[in-house]
Amino acid sequence: MESQNSIVIDGGKYSFNAGETVLQVAQRNGIDIPTLCYMKNASPTGACRMCVVEVEGARTLLASCVTPATPGMIVRTDTPQVMKSRRLNLELLLSSGHHNCLVQDLDMDTWTDFQLRSMSADGHKDLCPVYGDCRLQELAIKYQIRGIRFEPAEPGHKIENVNPFIVRDLSRCILCGRCVQACNEVQVNNAISYGYRGARSKIVARGDRPLKESDCVFCGECVQACPVGALVPVRDIEENDPSKGETRLIRTTCSYCGVGCQMYLHVRKGKIVKVTGVEEVGPNYGSLCVKGRFGYNFVNSPKRLTAPLIKEKGNFREASWDEALDLIAQNLNKIKKESGPDSLGFLLSARITNEENYLAQKFARAVIGTNNVDHCARL
Amino acid sequence: MTNPIGDIEKAEVILVTGSNTTENHPVLSSYVKRAVTQKGAKLIVADPRRIPLVDFAHIWLRQNLGTDVAWINGMMHIIIKEGLYDEAYVDSRTVGLDDVKKVVEKYTPDYVERITGIPAQDLAAAARMYAKAGAGSLLYCMGITQHICGTDNVKSLANLAMLCGNVGIEGGGVNPLRGQNNVQGACDMGGLPNVYTGYQKTSDSAVRKRMAEAWGVSSLPDSNGLTVMEMMDAAHAGKLKGLYIIGENPLISDPDLKHVRSSIQHLDFLVVQDIFLTETAEMAHVVLPSASFAEKDGTFTNTERKVQRVRKALEPPGQARDDWKIIADLSGRLGYQMKYQNAQEIMNEIARVTPSYCGINYKRLEHEGIFWPCTGTDHPGTPCLHMDKFTCGLGVFHGIEWVPPAELPDENFPLYMTTGRVLYQYHTGTMTMKSEGLNRMAPESFVELSPGDAGKYGLSDGEIVKVTSRRGTIRARAKISRKASDGTVFIPFHYAEGAANELTNTAVDPVSKIPEYKVCAVRLEKLQGGI
Numbered sequence A: 001m002e003s004q005n006s007i008v009i010d011g012g013k014y015s016f017n018a019g020e021t022v023l024q025v026a027q028r029n030g031i032d033i034p035t036l037c038y039m040k041n042a043s044p045t046g047a048c049r050m051c052v053v054e055v056e057g058a059r060t061l062l063a064s065c066v067t068p069a070t071p072g073m074i075v076r077t078d079t080p081q082v083m084k085s086r087r088l089n090l091e092l093l094l095s096s097g098h099h100n101c102l103v104q105d106l107d108m109d110t111w112t113d114f115q116l117r118s119m120s121a122d123g124h125k126d127l128c129p130v131y132g133d134c135r136l137q138e139l140a141i142k143y144q145i146r147g148i149r150f151e152p153a154e155p156g157h158k159i160e161n162v163n164p165f166i167v168r169d170l171s172r173c174i175l176c177g178r179c180v181q182a183c184n185e186v187q188v189n190n191a192i193s194y195g196y197r198g199a200r201s202k203i204v205a206r207g208d209r210p211l212k213e214s215d216c217v218f219c220g221e222c223v224q225a226c227p228v229g230a231l232v233p234v235r236d237i238e239e240n241d242p243s244k245g246e247t248r249l250i251r252t253t254c255s256y257c258g259v260g261c262q263m264y265l266h267v268r269k270g271k272i273v274k275v276t277g278v279e280e281v282g283p284n285y286g287s288l289c290v291k292g293r294f295g296y297n298f299v300n301s302p303k304r305l306t307a308p309l310i311k312e313k314g315n316f317r318e319a320s321w322d323e324a325l326d327l328i329a330q331n332l333n334k335i336k337k338e339s340g341p342d343s344l345g346f347l348l349s350a351r352i353t354n355e356e357n358y359l360a361q362k363f364a365r366a367v368i369g370t371n372n373v374d375h376c377a378r379l
Numbered sequence B: 001m002t003n004p005i006g007d008i009e010k011a012e013v014i015l016v017t018g019s020n021t022t023e024n025h026p027v028l029s030s031y032v033k034r035a036v037t038q039k040g041a042k043l044i045v046a047d048p049r050r051i052p053l054v055d056f057a058h059i060w061l062r063q064n065l066g067t068d069v070a071w072i073n074g075m076m077h078i079i080i081k082e083g084l085y086d087e088a089y090v091d092s093r094t095v096g097l098d099d100v101k102k103v104v105e106k107y108t109p110d111y112v113e114r115i116t117g118i119p120a121q122d123l124a125a126a127a128r129m130y131a132k133a134g135a136g137s138l139l140y141c142m143g144i145t146q147h148i149c150g151t152d153n154v155k156s157l158a159n160l161a162m163l164c165g166n167v168g169i170e171g172g173g174v175n176p177l178r179g180q181n182n183v184q185g186a187c188d189m190g191g192l193p194n195v196y197t198g199y200q201k202t203s204d205s206a207v208r209k210r211m212a213e214a215w216g217v218s219s220l221p222d223s224n225g226l227t228v229m230e231m232m233d234a235a236h237a238g239k240l241k242g243l244y245i246i247g248e249n250p251l252i253s254d255p256d257l258k259h260v261r262s263s264i265q266h267l268d269f270l271v272v273q274d275i276f277l278t279e280t281a282e283m284a285h286v287v288l289p290s291a292s293f294a295e296k297d298g299t300f301t302n303t304e305r306k307v308q309r310v311r312k313a314l315e316p317p318g319q320a321r322d323d324w325k326i327i328a329d330l331s332g333r334l335g336y337q338m339k340y341q342n343a344q345e346i347m348n349e350i351a352r353v354t355p356s357y358c359g360i361n362y363k364r365l366e367h368e369g370i371f372w373p374c375t376g377t378d379h380p381g382t383p384c385l386h387m388d389k390f391t392c393g394l395g396v397f398h399g400i401e402w403v404p405p406a407e408l409p410d411e412n413f414p415l416y417m418t419t420g421r422v423l424y425q426y427h428t429g430t431m432t433m434k435s436e437g438l439n440r441m442a443p444e445s446f447v448e449l450s451p452g453d454a455g456k457y458g459l460s461d462g463e464i465v466k467v468t469s470r471r472g473t474i475r476a477r478a479k480i481s482r483k484a485s486d487g488t489v490f491i492p493f494h495y496a497e498g499a500a501n502e503l504t505n506t507a508v509d510p511v512s513k514i515p516e517y518k519v520c521a522v523r524l525e526k527l528q529g530g531i
């Protein structure tokens, strides 16, 4: 039969593979179903209920991320009932935490009061640091959440900023569980989990201690996974000033270990302000470690060398490129002439690019005439 | 690596040895941890330290330092004796098993236990676990190579993998993890004394002729070049007069720093090209400022042989320049013009002269990297090596005897010392120590020792101790840890203060010329009245 392995979504017929969920079939075919907690590389939980759809014959709306596609299933992703459910869901999420962005479309008086109150709370005086880069905010705008029916909550948790990498503000946490999955299922660092029950539910490191005193290794997988402003890189908070100009993303390869993780450098006004993993390709599919994700400040270090240096009487002085290179050429020539090319050696580097290594060994072999070429990689 | 990183999750058993994977290759270690926790793979860790990965292991073999050949032979002894090896594979794809059989005969579990300290029944269990599983992936790092018998260690692992039919299959392989981002590329590009790009031998006159033609010179040198360590010795002896160092800091990374320092002092002329004024650069006659990875275009080749793009995001500070532009400019001043518009043109030349990179160009690398060998622009690249047969025909077994490390503990130096890295630092710290957060997490050197040894020497956690070897003395803070075993201390090598390599031994592997960083003998002394 034709309907054997196909389902109908919003009137269109789509085939599916065994084990695929409704959400996966929809995503594969470019049908937009909003998600908050869904993570590609982890088992779906159905926690946020944003991805609900109507399935013919089902008594309630179903979370599409945990609903397997079955032959002949008829799915609707945009009925008034689905929209209503998503809106209500968003309103509840927005009011559940300290989401002090403009999306809380309150009337003027209530808004001012709310802002004043929230700013007086310890450490919460600024606008949410991920403003403009928040999945919850994005969905709230898309679903036109206004005239909120629930009073927004005040900051319920203290900000944790005692480690040098990650700021945790659980007062903005929507308990989607993505960070827990990122930590336990993707990186398998097993540092955080759900703690407490019911209304006191909270994401905790073992013993509800700060990350710094836990098994956390600061890979930042949870930060990249968090859809809201609950987990934010420290740098982002320091640098988050929109007046500093536009952010560009440049894709490159990590310069630390040999895994070669693919990453985006987020550059604003000539400075790297953040690094994130590239999710579509290997070897890392979005993951990074603490060095790759947070170890980029050296690029902008004031200690960088900025001019050629020539040593004179035991001290360095700055020189022009012409002067420095002429001096080197002169000395290489002299040594080569007096003692032969094999009295010169070249140490290349595991730190520079293939192109640079290639040229350097070509220089040693073809121009100087020696095979004294090595690098320190075996060390 | 013979196999891609993604293959780790396809393995039924994973044997990790001489690699503190979670700290040195964190993202790759996640593949191992996922294989174990989500895919049902078995994990065997063989490491003298209780590294974090041990928490995920089904069997942990804690060998004495420098006894790897012995336990690997011991595993093969059991596998052969119990008939657990892959006979069909051995018959059709390899030669020389008899050689191995003869040698491993005497490596009975009891004999191996006496050498390695690994309980006989643990070794047998590991041997069975590795041999009985389907695809077995073998991962190793510097803990295997940085020994005087490093080449033998690697060959032994290859023996073990071939014996069980694990080379040239999905999910298997013998997989060295490269420590630095572009070690693989530096080797691929001919950054070695005896080969041009793609491991084409400088001793082969046909290759030399072809390269000379490609480079437009009349001839190329046929003499054997020197390795780093040999260059240091030659400098010390006054034979090597000038040294040009790009992006390396041998003054922290080389063994026996005293020797390196005095070798460098003997040079008539030293040029260092780097992004910071490193300890080595301080000693140079001329220092040239280069661009960091974020400031240039190019490629790195990762540990799985995947060539990936590096892209320029920023302008280099001040007058700093791309390393290739510096070389090209200098070359012109020596009468040889190197005219390239950009890094891409250099890659095109690399592809022209290198069979294994021949199909690689920037256009193809745009979305995702390519695994070499890639022998044509329509070749998809090669994630797994040796798939149908070994690149060089049949796989050859080598019977290998265990030899003890060059330096053993004695009365004056009663403890073993080994070296390595920590998560928050990288290599000689040139970059990590200038990245605030990382440095805050791991600001200084330390001596990791077992609670037992701490008791024996009356040391408390955080106390400064003096560590002495035949080559030098350092002071560092004691860190009492269950990672360490009795009789063996660990010191990270990143730091200039409390530098592990003031102590390490320069004895090298005769083939690879890699020094024995992983084993030397030291003594500990409690300091009376502070530093």
Ligand code: SF4
Residues within 6 Å of the ligand: A179, A182, A183, A187, A189, A190, A191, A192, A211, A215, A216, A217, A218, A219, A220, A221, A222, A223
């Ligand atoms: S930073 Fe990494 S280890 Fe720490 S909690 Fe987040 S995911 Fe887990």
Ligand code: SF4
Residues within 6 Å of the ligand: A172, A173, A174, A175, A176, A177, A178, A179, A180, A203, A222, A225, A226, A227, A228, A230, A231
């Ligand atoms: S911290 Fe972020 S990722 Fe974790 S549960 Fe809360 S909202 Fe979700």
Ligand code: SF4
Residues within 6 Å of the ligand: A254, A255, A256, A257, A258, A259, A260, A261, A284, A287, A288, A289, A290, A291, A292, A293, B025, B026, B027, B028
């Ligand atoms: S992010 Fe970490 S694991 Fe990935 S390449 Fe960089 S240093 Fe290696």
